[in-house]
Amino acid sequence: MEANLNAIMHCGYFDHGVCRSCTRMGEPYGAQLDAKLLHAHDLLAAWPEAEWLPPMVSRPEAFRNKAKMVVGGTADAPTLGILDDTQHGVDLTCCGILTPGLRSALEPTKSFISLARIAPYDVPTRRGELKHVLLTESADGELMLRFVLRSTEALGRMQKHLPSLLAALPQLAVVTANLLPEHKAVLEGEEEIWLSGSETLAMRLGTSVLHLRPASFFQTNTEIAKGLYLQARDWIDQAGANAILDLYCGVGGFALHIAAPGRRVHGIELSAPAVESARLSAAEAGLTDVTFSVGDATALVAAELPDAIIVNPPRRGLGDQLCQTLQASGAQTIIYSSCNAVTLAKDLAAMPAYTPTAIRLFDMFPQTDHYEVMVLLTRRTDA
Missing domain, CATH: 2.40.50.1070 (OB fold (Dihydrolipoamide Acetyltransferase, E2P))
Incomplete structure (x- = not known):
């Protein structure tokens, strides 16, 4: 998606002090994007060898679903x-x-x-x-x-x-x-x-359909969400991974998008209704090698890990226990999708066996300081 980086969104609610939720309202979109990139670069400066891919931009307005x-x-x-x-x-x-x-x-x-x-x-x-x-x-x-x-x-x-x-x-x-x-x-x-x-709202993203139940989580920006899923698919394809574990899988966005012939994908999610939705989507798509189970991602044990893992934790991050489990695993590839670069940086530091090789910012929340960032991690040969 192309965006006018010089575009400035104006809001009467903001100008009159009625609502200040959009803290960067009135700033050029390009300046907002630069500030987010600078913030992310500063937090992830400990890994200077990582390649920063061009950010995925959003419509500056009318983006929230x-x-x-x-x-x-x-x-x-x-x-x-x-x-x-x-x-x-x-x-x-x-x-x-x-x-x-x-x-x-x-x-x-x-x-x-x-x-x-x-x-x-x-x-x-x-x-x-x-x-x-x-x-x-x-x-x-x-x-x-x-x-x-x-x-x-x-x-x-x-x-x-x-x-x-x-x-x-x-x-x-x-x-x-x-x-x-x-x-x-x-x-x-x-x-x-x-x-x-119906019981669910069908969220169509290209050839994939996610089923959202009333309490289901889904990203607030549909186009950026699709970009996240497609980037993960590209990285999984590049890694040649055939057995993938998707932690905090929600309704199955990542799992369904990375599905491919001969590739086994298993998602783990604490919410039983979300898992039910993910299974429905997989069944409708005829994806017999994409499975889901209800479970706590933080309780994962190293023996369960395949050759690639996708993690998409809440703002609090992975936490010490899961970082230690991933650190001790033999998985060759980890894809970490984060809505909080502060906890992301902390978690990356706790997994020195993995080197960030590619990073991309996704502007999920224009007009604010918030953003998503995804990191491709490769296991070091000496780990």
Whole structure:
């Protein structure tokens, strides 16, 4: 993807101090990219021999495939956005980093909230029902819509008026209610109630289709996510790996993209619903050599390791135990995909048997300081 490095995105919410989530809003896109590259180079300076590939750039705006909106206001006039300093709702339905498909769904969603008389949750008084609206858009333009509620009080009215919402938003593929009875600063609870549509949102990425369940993790930038998966495939092909372990595999993005005839891939993920989704995708694609299991990646033992491993941990990184396991393994290749270059650098230092040979930055989050970085690690011949 080509991007205009001189492009400057302007946002009225940011300019008026209403929302400052996009900390680099108003800066030229090229300057944002340079700052991220400098940050990553500084953190990974201990490996000067590694080849830095050209960064994968993003659209500077309208790139975000998820809208995680706090609900405020009243049932007659709900807001979807964030909370201000007094813990009251600020409406951000015209947020420019959201895809057009997400933005166009927000006003009909607000109308449905009013029609079904769902009282927004008021944080200061701890009264009301609707806490969050969570929207995800697939690459094909279909939507998953989740209403995070304090209780089941509004479910009857929601089901009664659901046909009007489906008529206003025919692209809705999945509609659910999530229950979060506790008063705490999290987005969702553990119980999901199906209201309409399929069990999963199909996320088509080229020839691969990932199935996202309501609580599934998927990267916020669809095009950059696809770039991550394709880069991993290229590196696995170059390494000639035929047995690959995919740790923190989620719904199977990496595993499905690196699949090839004669190549065995096994993914491990702690979330049982994510593993179920990954298995569904593999079955639909006829990939009998791509398998998945529920398990804790940090509990891996060296005997389980094949000739190549992909790791995609959360922000906290791999941790000492898994680094020691990988360090002691005989795997020839490790691909480390990281959303936190600070913990990435720490983990790389804990695995001196491996040399970073190639590094690439992926700009998953324009208008912020955040980015993804992927490193190709090769086992030293003297290790």
